[in-house]
Amino acid sequence: MEEDQIKNSNAKLALKTSFKSVKTIDSIYTGGKVLITNDESLLITTLNEDIEVTELSTGKKVHRLEGDTEIITTMAVKPDGKHLISASRSLQMRIWDLSTGQCLRTTKAHEAPVIVMDIDHTSTLVATGGADGIVKVWDIDRGFCTHVFHGHRGVVSAVKFHYMHGQWYLASGADDCEIRLWNLQTKKCLGVLQSHVSVIRGLDFSSDGRTLISGSRDKVVNVWDWQTKELKTTYPIYETLETVGFISKDTDLSAYDERWQSEELFYTGGDAGIVRIWSLKTGQQVQAQEKEENSKHTITDVIYSRKSQFLAAVTNDQNILIYSIPQQLNRIKQIVGYNDQIVDIAYIGPEETHLAAVTNSQVLRVYNIETQDCELLYGHQDMIICVDRSRVDGTLFATGSKDRTARLWKMKHNEENKEITYTCVGVCIGHTESIGAVALPNKSTHFLLTGGQDRTIKYWHLDLKNDTKKPRALYTHQAHEKDINTIAIAPNDKFFATGSQDKLVKMWSVDTGELLGTCKGHKRGIWSVQFSPVDQVMATSSGDRTIKLWNVRDFTCIKTFEGHTNSVLRVDFLTAGMQLVSSGSDGLVKVWTIKTNECETTLDNHTEKVWALAVRKDQKYIASAGADSVVNFWEDITREEQEQELREKEEYIIKEQDLQNFMHKKDYLNAILLALSLEQPYRLLTLFRTVMEENDQPNTITGNQAVDTILAELGKQNLEKLLDYIRDWNTNAKHAPIAQTILNCILSSHSSEEIVELTNAKEVIDGLLPYTDRHFQRLDDFITQSYIVDYTLHAQES
Structure with missing residues (x-):
């Protein structure tokens, strides 16, 4: 037993020399059309000029369909899920096999870009509406055009198939504010519906087939008897609409008032950023999602899934928010499409199963590392700059923002339904400029330290048991001559260090805020400071491309590490303080051995600045993130490589x-x-x-x-x-x-x-x-x- 413990101890203290990237959190959506297959297995999104196909449940990448260097304007997926049809600004329409990711056919569709598409329920025909004002119908499998409809005097902005009494019809809307009805058998226009005063953004037919609803940016929904071409009623929605559609009558509405359970309902989404459900009969609002605090996004589209009865709202900040209709539009899932620059990250949770990411946004993203599901935490009114978490149990974490406030968040795990919720438990108000650094203690949750562009540090007393929403600042000190970029608290919670753009690192007493000493030596601003977990030393990284190790007793420089070719943005300790890990503007992550001053390995899987590093408690994984919008998870494989090398040596000797x-x-x-x-x-x-x-x-x-x-x-x-x-x-x-x-x-x-x-x-x-x-x-x-x-x-x- 003792031998095993010694072996495990030695394994933990062995120098880390090899890492591999085992997982990434990457962008999947940069704006445009979003699709979900009818069986809900695949999420299809546009990523710049390409199309990304991922598993909806796991976030695992299935295919990347390479585009033709032009932006994708629209796309549609067959109801049977076999093929995808896409169109781009190159005027080409492509048909893709979703099982193989191969392009089966390329056709020039219109003389101007295709703006909208719709596929009929039999997966036979696709209708395309172009910026040339023309509507076309195509046979998908055989690849030829069956109908060409002229009549609109502007960009076609909505198309919808309809099948009734053995006849095929097509409705189309455009920015000429008109809706046109087409008979596919006679290839003639049945009529023109005029009432809207702005571009038509959504069309849908009721379950009985007799009613057509249309949504427009004129903030109203019109209800039509399309067979008689009469406008039955107009409902004011009071927001610029981007989508409208009916909800199936077999939807579970048991949680709603009884009067709505037998009525025809429809949904809307628009610039208010709220998904709403309405009664077709009365125009009364039946349900609206709860608006997120300080959220500013608008909805560009809503995807209705009949199978799982949810509405997926696509937002202008490249997120996909999924709301359950049976649960009264409670948000059940969030998918983050694009992260922008990631400037800070932190492992959170008792088992560090989640990662909080700061992404040039006022919204904090919290990823489940295993499933890559993401929770969006709203509250800040301006861009978040930094994040830190408590080492006690990992459930308390803090963020600092350009809105001059720091927020405290609590992660709670519901044992009954296994749900994880996040609550803002405190807002620290007092700084006069952006907060650039936050730090929580290692052994308690009694205080928070903040620093920022106002060059001051503040000590906040936390009383979480009494649920104090506004913590008190017990002291404030003018700490530096320039912006404060980093704060670190010593393992014993008695001291803390600050780093600033004034090239100085200063050490302070936690209890009194008294200055204990100053470390001078860097030639550029300080980006990061960290205390050793075992020795009385601290490491700093700077814009002068170096990492320095300091003695915290006399504040002298012990060692200097050189190797990065640009600013070193982050540094942290590894292997019981025997090693360092750093990241820089050169896009590299490096692991150093302190005793020898040597770089053991360089991890290269980023294309831009690596702003953030996070080391898991067991040090088995390191997470890095940066300006390329990618989070890389690096696994320590030193032991596995050593064992493999030993096995190879043994095999070699035997073969000899x-x-x-x-x-x-x-x-x-x-x-x-x-x-x-x-x-x-x-x-x-x-x-x-x-x-x-x-x-x-x-x-x-x-x-x-x-x-x-x-x-x-x-x-x-x-x-x-x-x-x-x-x-x-x-x-x-x-x-x-x-x-x-x-x-x-x-x-x-x-x-x-x-x-x-x-x-x-x-x-x-x-x-x-x-x-x-x-x-x-x-x-x-x-x-x-x-x-x-x-x-x-x-x-x-x-």
């Missing part, structure tokens, strides 16, 4: 012994194959020399029939390897006769076509030809074979 045994027994078959696998050309040369010197069987090429047979039966990989060795042996007059003999055996038993197919054939033959005349006894045979090979090679190249 086996090789000696085979040679002793004259088991040439296994000896040659083993020497090739061990990549030991000298041992192989010695083996061939021994065989040729013994020359037991004079009528053979090598002197041994078994060796001739082995060389004749060599596989492609071993043949390539042996030819390389022969070329090298042939450059030495001492070894050339053996090389030519083995080559003769190979060329006698392998056809020129077989040799030509080898990847290294030309290099080998070119290397051998200059030495042939001097060393090859059966010259005619070799020249014939060699020139056949050479001739074949040149013929293939030409």
